[in-house]
Amino acid sequence: MxxxxxxxxxxxxxxxxxxxxxxxxEPAPERWRGRWAEACWPxxxxxxxxxxxNRFSEVRLDLGCGKGSFTVEAARQEPDVLFVGMDSEPIxxxxxxxxxCESGLSNVLIVPGDGMRIREFFSAGELSRIYLNxxxxxxxxxxxxxxxxxxxxxxxxxxVLSGDGEVRLRTDSQPLFDFMLTQxxxxxxxxxxxxxxxxxxxxxxLASEYxxxxxxxxxxxxxxxxxxxxxxxxxxxEQTAELSLATYLPHELDELEQLxxxxxxxxxxxxxxxxxxxxxHGSQG
Numbered sequence: 001m002x003x004x005x006x007x008x009x010x011x012x013x014x015x016x017x018x019x020x021x022x023x024x025x026e027p028a029p030e031r032w033r034g035r036w037a038e039a040c041w042p043x044x045x046x047x048x049x050x051x052x053x054n055r056f057s058e059v060r061l062d063l064g065c066g067k068g069s070f071t072v073e074a075a076r077q078e079p080d081v082l083f084v085g086m087d088s089e090p091i092x093x094x095x096x097x098x099x100x101c102e103s104g105l106s107n108v109l110i111v112p113g114d115g116m117r118i119r120e121f122f123s124a125g126e127l128s129r130i131y132l133n134x135x136x137x138x139x140x141x142x143x144x145x146x147x148x149x150x151x152x153x154x155x156x157x158x159x160v161l162s163g164d165g166e167v168r169l170r171t172d173s174q175p176l177f178d179f180m181l182t183q184x185x186x187x188x189x190x191x192x193x194x195x196x197x198x199x200x201x202x203x204x205x206l207a208s209e210y211x212x213x214x215x216x217x218x219x220x221x222x223x224x225x226x227x228x229x230x231x232x233x234x235x236x237x238e239q240t241a242e243l244s245l246a247t248y249l250p251h252e253l254d255e256l257e258q259l260x261x262x263x264x265x266x267x268x269x270x271x272x273x274x275x276x277x278x279x280x281h282g283s284q285g
Contacts (some may be wrong), residue, residue, distance in 0.1 A: 014094055021097035029084075029111040034123035041083050044105045051276045055275065056082040056107065063115050064135050064146060068096025070208035074131075075100075075108035077206070081128075082107050086121075088114045102263055115156065117146045122160040131159055132169045133208060136193040137176040139245035139266050148178045154187035158228050166193035170211065172219040173263035174247035180224065183243035190229040218261045249273060 018025065020162055026032070032039050037056040057080045062071040065085030075083040085096050085108065096260040097111045113121060135148040144150065149169055167189075171177050177196075184191050195201045211221060242248070246269050250259065264271040 014090055016050065017094035017098065018090065020092065021101045021213065023091060024035060024097040024100035024108070024110050029086075029113060029121040033121055034126060036082060036084070036122070036223055040109060048270075050131075056080060057125055058082070059084065059122075059177060060129040060131065061086060061122070061127050062131045063118075064131065064133065065096055065110070066092050066133075066208070066210060067071055067084075068092070068099040068110065069210070070131070070133055070206060071096065071110075072103050072108055072256045074206055075105050076103065079105070079107055081086055082109070085110045086113050086115075087259075088112065097145075115153050116158050119159050124159060125162045127157075127160050127167075128162050128165050128267045129167070130161070130167045132167065132171075134210060134214075135176075137171070137173045137245055137262075137265050139175065139269065141244040144243040147176075150181070150182040151177055151186040151241075153181060154189055154226075155233070155237060158187070158233050164227065166192070166225055168225050170215050170221055170262070171224045172221060173245070173266070174220075174222060175245035175263055175266065177222040177224070177247040179241060179245060183223075184226050186234075186240065188234045188237070189226045192225040192227060194224040196220060196222050200201055211259070216270050220261070246273070251277065
């Protein structure tokens with residue numbers, strides 16, 4: 001999730017917060033691989049009773065959970081589902097763990113990590129859904145391997161998703177969204193739903209505080225739901241899409257001037273394209 005570096009109050013001491021809310025943090029998630037649904041019912045480390053009745057119906061991952069507002073509210077709405085919020089930023093882990101503890105919910109857990117290690121933390125078929133809420137776009141070509149919305153990560157997700165498991169992306173970045181649309185078929189996925197204005201088309205969908213702030217600034221929320229297509233996974237998927245997200249921005253002057261919201265991390269790119277298009281337009285005039 002981008003925009004992670006929140007303003008830190010002077011009274012905030014990271015180590016103290018992490019210790020105070022440690023009960024909601026699992027520092028070694030790999031040890032629960034393959035048994036999250038049972039081992040976390042109703043709290044981490046408890047055992048399922050005979051017959052397996054005491055287990056969560058599903059396990060879902062909020063990848064890049066940020067400060068945890070989406071994770072916790074989703075857990076509140078579906079108490080029979082275990083929600084695992086994962087983030088690589090210690091400050092976000094502390095905030096999310098505090099929110100989880102204060103919620104009093106027993107079906108939410110926060111873990112440190114990122115999508116690169118998802119196969120280490122979860123086993124085949126263990127996750128019913130992966131949320132990618134406003135992942136960092138990493139717009140430059142040289143950073144493309146760090147994107148969570150990519151063919152490579154979709155291939156990793158295949159290894160841990162259940163048979164009808166889904167990946168749900170929400171973003172304010174039109175270039176990242178259009179890039180992801182190229183990645184879905186490359187990874188052997190099928191597109192179930194997509195929208196370039198998710199707030200208008202699906203107003204009842206849960207939105208995080210971060211999403212609400214972006215929307216207030218004029219951002220459109222772009223969203224899609226995808227899942228692995230029936231049949232075997234691609235054996236040797238090949239990346240054929242343009243990796244620089246600048247490629248997915250409009251390049252005509254009129255379209256650039258109508259672009260009222262510059263995607264996160266691409267403000268300078270949009271401005272440079274506008275200047276270039278204006279000069280080119282002027283030279284032709």
